[in-house]
Each structure stands twice: as structure tokens, then as C-alpha cells.
Amino acid sequence: MGILDFLTGEFIDVIHWVDDTRDTMVWRFEREGHAIKYGAKLTVREGQAAVFVHEGQIADVFTPGLYMLETNNMPVLTTLQHWDHGFRSPFKSEIYFVNTTRFTDQKWGTKNPIIARDPEFGPVRLRAYGTYVMRVSEPAKFLSQIVGTDGEFTASEISFQIRNIIVQEFSRVIASSGIPVLDMAANTGDLGKIVARAIAPAVAAYGLEIPEFYVENISLPEAVEAALDKRTSMGIVGDLGRFMQYSAAEALGRGDGSAGSVMGAGVGAGIGMAMGQQLGPWGAAPAAPAAQVPPPPPPVEKVWHLARSGAVEGPYGRGHLGRLVHDGSLTRETLVWAPGQDGWKPAGEIAELAQLFTVMPPPPPPVPPSGG
Numbered sequence: 001m002g003i004l005d006f007l008t009g010e011f012i013d014v015i016h017w018v019d020d021t022r023d024t025m026v027w028r029f030e031r032e033g034h035a036i037k038y039g040a041k042l043t044v045r046e047g048q049a050a051v052f053v054h055e056g057q058i059a060d061v062f063t064p065g066l067y068m069l070e071t072n073n074m075p076v077l078t079t080l081q082h083w084d085h086g087f088r089s090p091f092k093s094e095i096y097f098v099n100t101t102r103f104t105d106q107k108w109g110t111k112n113p114i115i116a117r118d119p120e121f122g123p124v125r126l127r128a129y130g131t132y133v134m135r136v137s138e139p140a141k142f143l144s145q146i147v148g149t150d151g152e153f154t155a156s157e158i159s160f161q162i163r164n165i166i167v168q169e170f171s172r173v174i175a176s177s178g179i180p181v182l183d184m185a186a187n188t189g190d191l192g193k194i195v196a197r198a199i200a201p202a203v204a205a206y207g208l209e210i211p212e213f214y215v216e217n218i219s220l221p222e223a224v225e226a227a228l229d230k231r232t233s234m235g236i237v238g239d240l241g242r243f244m245q246y247s248a249a250e251a252l253g254r255g256d257g258s259a260g261s262v263m264g265a266g267v268g269a270g271i272g273m274a275m276g277q278q279l280g281p282w283g284a285a286p287a288a289p290a291a292q293v294p295p296p297p298p299p300v301e302k303v304w305h306l307a308r309s310g311a312v313e314g315p316y317g318r319g320h321l322g323r324l325v326h327d328g329s330l331t332r333e334t335l336v337w338a339p340g341q342d343g344w345k346p347a348g349e350i351a352e353l354a355q356l357f358t359v360m361p362p363p364p365p366p367v368p369p370s371g372g
Contacts, residue, residue, distance in 0.1 A: 015050075015069075016043035017097040025103070025136060026143065026153035029095040036093050042067040047101040049139040053094040058140050096147070098139035102211065103155045106132050108166045113221070116174050118181045126174065126181070127219050130192070133212035134162060134203070142207030162203065166213075169198040181220065182228075188215040252300060302352070307335040307344055318352070325356045332357055 015029055015036070043066055044050045050062040109129030118124050134155075136142045147153045173194050179187055196213035203210055220228070303315035308329075316324070324330035332348030347353045 014041050014043065015095060016045070017048065018045075019097075019099060021154075023103075023154045023156065024152060025099050025155055025158070026147045026150065027097045027099075028149075028151040029097065030151070036069060036095070040069045042069055042095070044097075047099065049098045049100050049136075051096045051098060051139050051143050053096065053143075055093075058144065059093075061140050096143055098136055098142065100136050100139065102133050102135045104131075104133050104212075106134060106155070106159055106162070108132060108163045110167055110170070114171045114174055116181075119178070120180055120182070121224075124181055124224065125221055128170065128174075128215060128217065130214045130216040132162075132166065132196075132210050132214065134208055134210055136207060137204070137209040138207035140207070141205075145206050158206070158208075162208075162210075165199050165202045166195065169202070170195050173198055184218045188218065191215050191218075252297070302338055304336045304338045304350075304353070306330065307337070318356075321347075321353065322356050330356075 017027055017029065019027065042050060042062060044062050044064045046064045048064060051058060052060045052062065107129070108131070110127050113125035113127055116124055116126055146158060150157075173191065177191070177194070179191070184191070192213045192215045195215070196210055199210060199213075219225075301317050303317055304321065305312050305314035306316065306324075307313075321330055330347060332346060332354075334347045335344040336347045336350060336353065337344045348357060
């Protein structure tokens with residue numbers, strides 16, 4: 001190196017850093033022999049901090065602004081003050097520029113499933129992933145704890161460690177949150193805030209902070225998701241079963257002959273309900289011996305009341321009414337009433353009783369005259 005080149009480097013008096021990589025967190029200002037000229041100008045831009053290191057120790061941290069390095073309390077010496085040492089200063093000083101802006105779109109995710117205990121499904125395996133934003137909050141601590149003497153430190157060099165911290169705290173938060181698996185999708189925002197608060201002390205020890213943390217997705221194993229879909233589909237069977245039971249009871253009360261068809265449909269719904277009960281949330285249960293379906297109960301006999309001589313008689317079943325017709329106590333004009341009927345009506349106008357009058361035998365034929 002020529003004397004002219006050395007002197008040219010010696011008299012550089014502007015120290016600054018312009019970065020366009022979007023990934024560099026720390027950059028060291030390189031000088032010949034790490035000597036910094038007395039009276040040099042230090043420019044620190046917005047989103048930056050400059051850490052002054054002298055003889056291996058952090059001397060000061062400069063925030064955004066323009067500084068003249070000329071005070072004696074700063075260890076700034078130049079080789080011009082030590083010509084007898086051949087332009088070499090025994091005082092070695094370094095300046096590290098630290099990027100204090102936010103590093104966005106940092107990825108995190110669970111490499112292996114997280115075991116959590118769900119109040120409804122029991123132990124389940126969960127996977128999750130998302131993004132976060134980090135920034136340097138304490139440049140001096142970040143330099144001493146993480147960077148060291150690295151002349152160019154990037155975000156990728158610390159992201160793996162941050163991911164490990166996130167996954168560890170996320171696993172702990174999920175295990176203690178008590179949030180059901182089915183409700184986690186609606187609570188990812190709250191989970192993100194809880195995890196961000198949990199990891200804050202760990203990353204603060206590195207001089208970092210996580211101002212934004214997002215949980216983008218929490219997923220279950222495919223087999224569990226398929227079982228949940230099946231369970232959702234079977235949920236409607238229980239409602240149909242209760243509806244068919246109600247319909248059968250109502251039809252029996254009417255006694256209009258529709259109970260048989262309703263009971264047949266109810267038997268089919270009962271079989272469907274039995275299948276739904278055997279299919280638990282995780283699939284089909286072991287087959288059990290099929291129980292015989294009991295026959296439907298006999299229909300309730302309809303009864304009638306009679307109005308004769310200003311008094312109400314009955315109730316009588318259809319068989320008893322047939323005997324009254326036979327002995328003449330019940331005629332077509334006799335007023336009758338049954339539950340569900342709109343007022344008293346002549347027996348001959350009731351379709352169910354009209355048959356009683358048509359099955360009566362005709363009068364006997366006349367006796368032929370005897371031959372004389």
C-alpha cells in the first residue's frame with residue numbers, strides 16, 4: 001500500500017452507512033487499522049443506531065443525528081498524532097451501524113405436532129404457523145449478546161433462534177389456554193397477543209422486541225379433520241329422531257290410521273339414530289349385536305257418547321254400538337259424539353258408524369200361506 005493511498009484513507013472524515021439489502025441488521029464501518037480521524041463526522045440516519053467500540057469495549061451509542069468526533073472523552077485518536085509509530089495508532093476504535101427498523105414477514109412454524117388436551121376431544125395433535133416482526137430495541141445489548149465482532153450480521157442468522165423461542169412459548173400457551181380446538185380459529189388474534197407477551201422477556205435478553213406477532217393457521221391431523229366432518233354430518237340425525245318421535249305420538253293421539261305409517265318412518269329414524277350413536281367422534285365403534293325393534297303399539301280404539309232422552313251415555317266402543325244397533329237402541333238419528341268431533345251429529349252421518357246400519361240383515365221373508 002502506497003503512502004498516498006494510506007494518507008487518502010487516513011483523511012476520510014465522513015462516517016455513514018446506506019443499506020439496500022433489507023436483511024442486514026448490523027454493519028461494521030471498515031477503516032485501515034480501525035483508526036478514526038479526530039474531528040470526523042458521523043452521520044446516523046433515521047432507523048439506525050451507531051455503536052462506538054474502543055479497545056474491545058462499548059463506549060457509546062449514537063442515535064439518529066450528525067456528530068463531530070472530537071471530544072476527548074471519546075476514544076478517538078488518529079495515526080497523525082503518532083508519527084513515530086508509522087501512522088499506526090495503538091488505540092483501535094470501531095463503529096457498528098445497527099438497523100433499528102422493523103424486519104417484517106419473518107416466518108415461524110411448528111416442525112413437529114404439539115400435543116394439547118382438548119376439553120371435548122381429549123389429547124390432540126396440533127400444527128401451527130404464522131409470521132412475526134422483529135426489531136432491535138437495544139443496540140448495545142444486541143451487539144454484545146448476539147453479533148460480537150461479525151462485520152455484517154443478517155436477520156437470517158438470528159431467525160432460527162427466534163423461531164425456537166416462539167414454538168416453545170406457543171406450545172406452553174396452547175397447553176394452558178383451555179381454548180377448545182373448534183374455537184381456536186376464532187381466537188387466533190388473542191392467541192397471538194398472548195404468545196407475543198410470553199416471548200417478550202426471552203427476546204429482550206438479546207436486545208430485540210417483537211412488535212407484531214400473527215398466528216395464521218392452526219390445523220389438526222387429516223384423520224381428525226375427517227372424523228370431525230363425519231360428526232357434523234351425523235349431528236342432524238338426532239334432530240330427525242326427536243321429530244319422528246313427536247310425530248308418532250301425535251298420530252296415535254289422533255287415531256286416524258296414520259300412526260302405522262308414522263311408526264314405520266319412526267323405526268327407520270330410530271335405526272339411523274342408533275347408527276349415529278355408535279359412530280363416535282373418531283369413527284365407527286366395534287359392531288354390537290343388533291337389537292330387535294319392538295313392534296308398534298296397537299292403535300287406540302275410538303269411542304263414542306250417545307245422547308238419548310236428555311242424558312249422555314257411554315263411552316262405547318264400536319263393538320258395543322253394533323249390539324245397540326242390533327237391539328234397536330241405536331238408530332241413524334241417534335246423536336253421537338267422539339273426542340275431536342265438532343259437536344253432536346246423527347250416527348248415520350258418521351262414516352265409521354254408517355257401516356253398522358248397512359250390515360243389518362234384511363227382514364225375514366213372509367211366511368208362505370199353508371195349503372188348505
